[in-house]
Amino acid sequence: MQQRRYVPATVVDHIQPHRSNPVLMWDESNWQALCKPCHDKKTWTEDKNPEYYY
Template identity: 45%
Template sequence: MKERPWRRLYNTKAWYRLRAAQLRDEPLCRLCQQMGRVTAAGIADHIIPHKGDEALFYDPGNLQSLCKHCHDSAKQGQEKTGRLPGCGEDGWPLDPGHHWRT
């Protein structure tokens, strides 16, 4: 896999502080909560992929807390397909753009 130049941002003190604050303020996985589960979060995920944009990378409003499972499965799937898989506890799709939600 080709190394992305923005990977260096994840090794900065500013990122470590931002990540710690995110996980302190939102300690549970956001996607699991939407599905009616309670799971500790361990990843501060960028909602909108930053692709090296430092303003977006360090924007605390662009972060959500996820567990490793949701980050590596549902979130990665969403980035590849443009759709968030799964449904919530109420049975409605999690993806706000799903045609059933309109």
């Protein structure tokens, strides 16, 4: 989610949800820094729509 404002990143997010897949969980290329509100919104959307694509 891009809001064109800068806030400190406080959470490491998985770009592609790992869903208990250890390969995705620990793959550093699957990590991105997000602020907590953006992370929570993204995770909520993914959990509500398991077939969510980017």
